[in-house]
Amino acid sequence: MASSTGEETVPSENVLEWAQKDKHRFLHAVYRVGDLDRTIKFYTECFGMKLLRKRDIPEEKYSNAFLGFGPEDSHFVVELTYNYGVDKYDIGSGFGHFAIASEDVNKLVKDIRAKGGKITREPGPVKGGTTVLAFVQDPDGYTFELIQRGPTPEPLCQIMLRVGDLERSIKFYEKACGMKLLRSKDVPDYKYTIAMMGYAEENESTVIELTYNYGVTEYTKGNAYAQVAISTEDVYKSAAVVDLVTKELGGKITRQPGPIPGINTKITSFLDPDGWKVVLVDHSDFLKELENPEGQMMLRVTTITRRWVDGSNTEELVEGFDQETAAVVLARYVSLKMEMEKEFDATRSLIRLCSRFDDYRKQDPASFTLHPNFSILPQFMFNLRRSQFIQVSKNSPDGTAYFQMLLNRESITNSVVMIQPSLLSYSFNSPPAPALLDVASISADRILSLDAYFSVVIFHGMTIAQWRNMGYQNQREHQILGRRWRSVLRSVCTRSWAP
Numbered sequence: 001m002a003s004s005t006g007e008e009t010v011p012s013e014n015v016l017e018w019a020q021k022d023k024h025r026f027l028h029a030v031y032r033v034g035d036l037d038r039t040i041k042f043y044t045e046c047f048g049m050k051l052l053r054k055r056d057i058p059e060e061k062y063s064n065a066f067l068g069f070g071p072e073d074s075h076f077v078v079e080l081t082y083n084y085g086v087d088k089y090d091i092g093s094g095f096g097h098f099a100i101a102s103e104d105v106n107k108l109v110k111d112i113r114a115k116g117g118k119i120t121r122e123p124g125p126v127k128g129g130t131t132v133l134a135f136v137q138d139p140d141g142y143t144f145e146l147i148q149r150g151p152t153p154e155p156l157c158q159i160m161l162r163v164g165d166l167e168r169s170i171k172f173y174e175k176a177c178g179m180k181l182l183r184s185k186d187v188p189d190y191k192y193t194i195a196m197m198g199y200a201e202e203n204e205s206t207v208i209e210l211t212y213n214y215g216v217t218e219y220t221k222g223n224a225y226a227q228v229a230i231s232t233e234d235v236y237k238s239a240a241v242v243d244l245v246t247k248e249l250g251g252k253i254t255r256q257p258g259p260i261p262g263i264n265t266k267i268t269s270f271l272d273p274d275g276w277k278v279v280l281v282d283h284s285d286f287l288k289e290l291e292n293p294e295g296q297m298m299l300r301v302t303t304i305t306r307r308w309v310d311g312s313n314t315e316e317l318v319e320g321f322d323q324e325t326a327a328v329v330l331a332r333y334v335s336l337k338m339e340m341e342k343e344f345d346a347t348r349s350l351i352r353l354c355s356r357f358d359d360y361r362k363q364d365p366a367s368f369t370l371h372p373n374f375s376i377l378p379q380f381m382f383n384l385r386r387s388q389f390i391q392v393s394k395n396s397p398d399g400t401a402y403f404q405m406l407l408n409r410e411s412i413t414n415s416v417v418m419i420q421p422s423l424l425s426y427s428f429n430s431p432p433a434p435a436l437l438d439v440a441s442i443s444a445d446r447i448l449s450l451d452a453y454f455s456v457v458i459f460h461g462m463t464i465a466q467w468r469n470m471g472y473q474n475q476r477e478h479q480i481l482g483r484r485w486r487s488v489l490r491s492v493c494t495r496s497w498a499p
Helices: 012-021 037-045 105-114 166-177 235-249 315-320 323-340 346-357 379-387 399-410 411-419 462-469 476-493
Strands: 025-033 051-057 061-066 077-085 095-102 118-125 132-137 143-148 156-163 180-187 192-198 207-215 224-230 250-258 266-271 277-282 287-292 297-299 358-361 362-369 422-424 446-449 456-460
Touching: 012 166, 012 235, 037 051, 037 061, 037 077, 037 105, 061 180, 061 224, 095 105, 095 207, 105 118, 105 132, 105 143, 143 156, 143 192, 143 235, 166 180, 166 207, 166 235, 224 235, 235 250, 235 266, 235 277, 315 346, 323 346, 323 379, 323 399, 323 411, 346 358, 346 379, 379 411, 399 411, 422 476, 446 476
Parallel strands: 025 077, 095 143, 156 207, 224 277
Antiparallel strands: 025 224, 051 061, 061 077, 095 156, 118 132, 132 143, 180 192, 192 207, 250 266, 266 277, 287 297, 358 362, 422 446, 446 456
């Protein structure tokens, strides 16, 4: 499929398919409370929730606690956040309630009342139906709907949010998050319509209840309710889907996909058309490490089978060698050793490697060759020796620490770009192609794009620069130049790490 600019693009339909193929699960809802211990006590004693974990982060002046009816890796939970010194928040008019399913709502309400809980609606059938429900308020003013339901794997079963355009919101959550419209109900007598959105039936999983009140298009969000977190198999693909959907239906991405500094969990976040925040969390990263209520650190690991090769069997070692990964591992090793050994020389590691896997004839330097799986490694090392990871005298200590931190946290692909910048050449005679990091790549009729991860440089050849200054790229008779120009800008704007 060709775009209007003449460039080959991936059809948006193919991108949107990912949301339907992805495996999603509601993880947790985040909201703020004025007294963490008070709320924990209320939820555990009145609702029967369990305190799953609690942590205090004094350097950032907040504490949080996770509570639910089962472990986080299989149940939807709430994350309560307490900010030091803040004892009250504005819930706003847009947030509705959470819902808890119970086999005996009357008994649950009786227990909550006995413990001092505030009942805002006594148990009874829903208007126009038979389902028994009640409403209670927690100490911070959050409303909880209690729904009578048989045994369910997910008691914490619902989040209700008010929206200004129900049809638009349904389409947004279907396309952006891969949710299904489970049911909808219009209640004209009370002038509202609801839509239940989720990944499984209401009696099996948590759902979002979207509520539209006739004639109301905007609500205040307050500063109490923060967001809902949903798992995804790939935050980068999911972010691409959300980007397309926000352009069609509204909303915006608030955090580009990537790892959270310090814990490496990959996330992306966005606002729906009504401003409700959603965070997508990489499923494989979720809950790698947590602290249980007893203060013990629990590490969840994944065991992956890999084949090991006897070190003496060099042929098998060569066939399975990944030189890009090796370059990144060596760069991380070198940056560590340079802090510990003043005279450490990275070249020695390369010499030892080449002396074991090279092929040459004695007394004939020109005969030296490396297997194709090793051939680019010396080039990586050449650029590593000239990078900010080795030439630390050009940077402040803080700058060096920042560069090394990202080198240790980023993916292999991004780390390789840090070591050896990527250079793409754009010309009229051929599609964009990689170019050598050499002055010979400069040409009067070329545009070069250099991606060094921490910065991007776009270079215009002499002829291109003259055309640019005369505004040819904006003239209809020079459409080809305009297309190539926009192609370069798009390639920069779509980087996963924005400069």
